[in-house]
Amino acid sequence: MTTEYRRAPRRRVVNIERVGRWGKLEYLHTLDCGHTESRKRAARTEDIACLFCLQTEARDQEIRSLTGGQATPLTAYEDGPSLADEETKIEKVKSTLAARLGVPVDAIGLVVEDSAGALVVKSCVVYLSAADVTRLTSPR
Protein backbone atom coordinates (compact mmCIF):
# COMPACT_ATOMS: atom_id res chain seq x y z
CA MET A 1 0.00 0.00 0.00
CA THR A 2 1.34 3.41 -0.96
CA THR A 3 1.33 6.49 1.23
CA GLU A 4 -1.27 7.91 -1.09
CA TYR A 5 -3.62 5.06 -0.28
CA ARG A 6 -3.11 5.63 3.44
CA ARG A 7 -4.10 9.29 3.08
CA ALA A 8 -7.15 8.48 0.96
CA PRO A 9 -10.54 8.57 2.63
CA ARG A 10 -12.12 5.17 3.24
CA ARG A 11 -15.39 4.40 1.48
CA ARG A 12 -17.84 1.59 1.98
CA VAL A 13 -17.73 -1.13 -0.67
CA VAL A 14 -21.17 -1.43 -2.26
CA ASN A 15 -20.40 -4.04 -4.86
CA ILE A 16 -17.43 -6.07 -6.11
CA GLU A 17 -17.33 -7.16 -9.72
CA ARG A 18 -14.73 -9.54 -11.07
CA VAL A 19 -13.61 -8.61 -14.58
CA GLY A 20 -10.93 -9.73 -17.00
CA ARG A 21 -9.67 -13.22 -17.63
CA TRP A 22 -7.47 -15.60 -15.71
CA GLY A 23 -4.05 -14.09 -14.96
CA LYS A 24 -5.40 -10.64 -15.66
CA LEU A 25 -8.22 -10.55 -13.18
CA GLU A 26 -9.36 -7.28 -11.73
CA TYR A 27 -11.86 -6.61 -9.03
CA LEU A 28 -13.90 -3.50 -9.54
CA HIS A 29 -15.07 -2.18 -6.19
CA THR A 30 -18.05 0.11 -6.45
CA LEU A 31 -17.92 2.46 -3.48
CA ASP A 32 -20.68 4.40 -1.78
CA CYS A 33 -19.10 7.69 -2.92
CA GLY A 34 -19.90 6.66 -6.50
CA HIS A 35 -16.31 5.92 -7.51
CA THR A 36 -14.89 2.60 -8.65
CA GLU A 37 -11.60 1.27 -7.37
CA SER A 38 -9.84 -1.45 -9.30
CA ARG A 39 -7.80 -3.92 -7.26
CA LYS A 40 -5.96 -7.14 -8.00
CA ARG A 41 -7.76 -8.82 -5.13
CA ALA A 42 -11.22 -8.49 -3.73
CA ALA A 43 -11.24 -6.42 -0.57
CA ARG A 44 -11.94 -8.38 2.61
CA THR A 45 -12.82 -5.26 4.57
CA GLU A 46 -16.13 -3.40 4.43
CA ASP A 47 -14.48 -0.20 3.33
CA ILE A 48 -11.41 0.59 1.25
CA ALA A 49 -9.44 3.74 0.46
CA CYS A 50 -10.76 5.73 -2.48
CA LEU A 51 -8.02 7.38 -4.56
CA PHE A 52 -10.55 9.34 -6.60
CA CYS A 53 -11.90 10.96 -3.45
CA LEU A 54 -8.34 11.77 -2.36
CA GLN A 55 -7.63 13.41 -5.72
CA THR A 56 -10.88 15.37 -5.56
CA GLU A 57 -10.09 16.56 -2.04
CA ALA A 58 -6.55 17.53 -3.05
CA ARG A 59 -7.93 19.54 -5.95
CA ASP A 60 -10.44 21.30 -3.70
CA GLN A 61 -7.67 22.20 -1.27
CA GLU A 62 -5.52 23.48 -4.11
CA ILE A 63 -8.36 25.71 -5.32
CA ARG A 64 -8.96 26.92 -1.76
CA SER A 65 -5.30 27.84 -1.32
CA LEU A 66 -5.34 29.69 -4.66
CA THR A 67 -8.27 31.81 -3.51
CA GLY A 68 -6.51 32.66 -0.25
CA GLY A 69 -8.27 30.07 1.84
CA GLN A 70 -11.58 31.84 1.45
CA ALA A 71 -14.61 30.41 -0.22
CA THR A 72 -14.60 28.01 -3.16
CA PRO A 73 -14.58 29.70 -6.58
CA LEU A 74 -18.30 29.07 -6.99
CA THR A 75 -19.18 31.27 -4.03
CA ALA A 76 -16.23 33.66 -4.18
CA TYR A 77 -18.28 36.47 -5.71
CA GLU A 78 -21.53 35.93 -3.87
CA ASP A 79 -20.80 38.62 -1.32
CA GLY A 80 -19.22 41.93 -2.19
CA PRO A 81 -19.17 43.52 -5.62
CA SER A 82 -20.13 41.32 -8.56
CA LEU A 83 -17.44 40.48 -11.06
CA ALA A 84 -19.55 41.84 -13.94
CA ASP A 85 -19.83 45.24 -12.20
CA GLU A 86 -16.10 45.25 -11.56
CA GLU A 87 -15.33 44.43 -15.20
CA THR A 88 -17.63 47.26 -16.34
CA LYS A 89 -15.74 49.60 -14.02
CA ILE A 90 -12.40 48.53 -15.54
CA GLU A 91 -13.77 48.94 -19.08
CA LYS A 92 -14.76 52.51 -18.19
CA VAL A 93 -11.26 53.25 -16.85
CA LYS A 94 -9.84 51.89 -20.11
CA SER A 95 -12.08 53.93 -22.40
CA THR A 96 -11.49 57.11 -20.36
CA LEU A 97 -7.72 56.62 -20.62
CA ALA A 98 -7.99 55.87 -24.35
CA ALA A 99 -10.03 59.04 -24.90
CA ARG A 100 -7.59 61.20 -22.91
CA LEU A 101 -4.57 59.84 -24.80
CA GLY A 102 -6.33 59.73 -28.16
CA VAL A 103 -5.53 56.06 -28.75
CA PRO A 104 -7.77 53.06 -29.44
CA VAL A 105 -9.08 51.17 -26.39
CA ASP A 106 -7.06 48.13 -27.58
CA ALA A 107 -3.87 50.10 -26.96
CA ILE A 108 -4.61 50.30 -23.25
CA GLY A 109 -3.21 47.37 -21.29
CA LEU A 110 -4.45 47.59 -17.74
CA VAL A 111 -2.84 45.38 -15.12
CA VAL A 112 -5.65 44.56 -12.75
CA GLU A 113 -5.55 42.66 -9.50
CA ASP A 114 -8.42 40.90 -7.82
CA SER A 115 -8.66 42.08 -4.24
CA ALA A 116 -11.40 40.16 -2.44
CA GLY A 117 -13.70 40.33 -5.46
CA ALA A 118 -12.93 43.96 -6.29
CA LEU A 119 -10.71 44.68 -9.28
CA VAL A 120 -7.94 47.13 -8.50
CA VAL A 121 -5.76 48.83 -11.15
CA LYS A 122 -2.10 48.10 -10.44
CA SER A 123 -0.47 49.61 -13.50
CA CYS A 124 -1.11 50.37 -17.14
CA VAL A 125 0.81 49.80 -20.33
CA VAL A 126 -0.16 51.93 -23.32
CA TYR A 127 0.83 50.88 -26.79
CA LEU A 128 1.64 53.93 -28.89
CA SER A 129 1.89 53.63 -32.66
CA ALA A 130 4.50 55.69 -34.53
CA ALA A 131 1.73 58.12 -35.46
CA ASP A 132 0.69 58.41 -31.79
CA VAL A 133 4.28 59.16 -30.78
CA THR A 134 4.57 61.85 -33.46
CA ARG A 135 1.24 63.36 -32.44
CA LEU A 136 2.06 63.34 -28.73
CA THR A 137 5.62 64.69 -29.14
CA SER A 138 5.02 67.31 -31.80
CA PRO A 139 4.63 70.84 -30.53
CA ARG A 140 1.05 72.07 -30.41
Ligand SMILES: [Zn+2]
Ligand atom coordinates in the same frame (compact mmCIF):
# COMPACT_ATOMS: atom_id res chain seq x y z
ZN1 LIG B 1 -14.53 8.13 -3.92
